[in-house]
Amino acid sequence: MTLGHRQQNFAGNVAKLLYYIYNKGYTVTLGEALRTQEMAEIYAKRGTGIKNSQHCKKLAIDLNLFKDGVFLTSSEAHRPFGDYWETLNPDNRWGGMWNDGNHYEMKG
Numbered sequence: 001m002t003l004g005h006r007q008q009n010f011a012g013n014v015a016k017l018l019y020y021i022y023n024k025g026y027t028v029t030l031g032e033a034l035r036t037q038e039m040a041e042i043y044a045k046r047g048t049g050i051k052n053s054q055h056c057k058k059l060a061i062d063l064n065l066f067k068d069g070v071f072l073t074s075s076e077a078h079r080p081f082g083d084y085w086e087t088l089n090p091d092n093r094w095g096g097m098w099n100d101g102n103h104y105e106m107k108g
Helices: 003-023 037-046 075-088
Strands: 027-030 060-067 070-072 092-094 103-106
Touching: 003 027, 003 060, 003 075, 003 103, 060 075, 075 092, 075 103
Parallel strands: none
Antiparallel strands: 027 060, 060 070, 060 103, 092 103
């Protein structure tokens, strides 16, 4: 599968995830989706990211989760959505498995 096809599958899975989140009574704002290689290197030096981020391949997104207007920052708050995310494609990974709960990605 080409990178372009993976990106299309990823985008479709994000749409399904957003629909699922909203149907459960939550809302989101979009966080980082595309990250330049330069920014990935800066984050890696800071210890807040990795050089080979899936964001650089357009295969990751960060979602800011809200319930009743309250910003939910814990990975645990994202768990039901991370679990759902991983059912959509065997290559989907949820960042809560490494304490980055608002991160949703596809292996590339």
